[in-house]
Amino acid sequence: MGSDQKFAAGADLMRAGHTTNWIGVITRGVVRVCGHDVASQRVIAHRRDGDLIGELAAFGLQRRSATVTAVTPVSALVLHPQQLDQLMSRFPAFLTLVLGVVAERMVESDRYRIESDTAPVVKVARALVGAARENATGAATVHIVSQEDFGSIIGTSRKTVGRVLADLRRKELISTRRGVVQLHDVPKLRELAQLDH
Numbered sequence: 001m002g003s004d005q006k007f008a009a010g011a012d013l014m015r016a017g018h019t020t021n022w023i024g025v026i027t028r029g030v031v032r033v034c035g036h037d038v039a040s041q042r043v044i045a046h047r048r049d050g051d052l053i054g055e056l057a058a059f060g061l062q063r064r065s066a067t068v069t070a071v072t073p074v075s076a077l078v079l080h081p082q083q084l085d086q087l088m089s090r091f092p093a094f095l096t097l098v099l100g101v102v103a104e105r106m107v108e109s110d111r112y113r114i115e116s117d118t119a120p121v122v123k124v125a126r127a128l129v130g131a132a133r134e135n136a137t138g139a140a141t142v143h144i145v146s147q148e149d150f151g152s153i154i155g156t157s158r159k160t161v162g163r164v165l166a167d168l169r170r171k172e173l174i175s176t177r178r179g180v181v182q183l184h185d186v187p188k189l190r191e192l193a194q195l196d197h
Contacts, residue, residue, distance in 0.1 A: 001083050007074040014054055014068040022080050023054045023098075029074030030145060034067045043152035044109070046071070046145050052101045057084070059102075071145050123154045124164040125193035128174070132183055140183035 004027070007013055014020060016036045026047055033045040033053075044066065047053055053068050053076070079087065088095050108130075127150070132140035144150045147165070148158040165181070168174045173189055175182045183189060 001087055002077045002079045005076055005078045007070040007076070009070050009072050009074075011070045011074075012067060013070060013074070013076065014064045014066070016064050016067045018064050020054070020064060021057050022078050023052065023057045023084055024076040024078045026051050026053060027075045027077055030071040030143070031074055032069050032071050032145060032149060034069070035065070036067065041067070043149045045105075045153060046143075046149065048143065052098065055098050055101050055105075057081075120156050120160045121164050121167070121192055122194055123156055124161060124168070125189045126195065127154045128181060128183060129186065129189050129193050129195060132186065140186050142181040142183065143179055144181060145179065 005024075007029075013024070013031060016034070026049055028049060030046055030048045031053065032043055033047060034041045035044045036042075047068075054064070056065065128142050131142045146158075147161040151158045151161040154161075165174065165176060168189075169176060173183070173185045173192075175184065
């Protein structure tokens with residue numbers, strides 16, 4: 001069910017305002033999700049392997065609310081309306097999964113909007129802890145495309161992100177290499193993020 005489609009780096013998978021009606025699961029690669037208003041465009045998220053894109057199409061909303069662009073070469077399992085209907089008929093839990101993704105993204109969006117007055121170190125720490133994926137050894141890793149995109153997502157500048165990451169490195173809470181942040185002390189980062197209150 002569904003078809004595997006490939007997109008070159010830089011290709012738009014979806015464009016804000018365009019009318020399309022498919023939903024996809026990223027099977028390989030990274031995409032940048034940009035929201036638009038009258039005057040500007042802003043990076044609002046990155047999605048990668050296993051993430052759903054275009055999920056509002058599952059509810060009949062065909063006009064895209066964001067532009068999704070491949071940062072790296074991307075493969076995605078694409079489901080068109082008839083395939084989506086068949087999937088939801090055969091596996092009703094899939095609808096619950098999609099609803100969960102929609103709810104999670106609404107909470108994420110609200111959190112970043114509400115945190116506009118929050119201290120930069122708190123914003124960065126919250127974003128790192130929230131995006132961390134633990135591996136079998138318990139180490140936590142966050143993949144970021146760029147400090148500029150990361151800053152845009154959490155509502156701060158690239159310069160501020162760089163300054164906060166440098167400070168966290170000095171404190172040995174994290175280490176970084178191109179595109180990757182390794183979290184060494186998740187409890188301390190949770191404390192900085194004010195998540196244990």
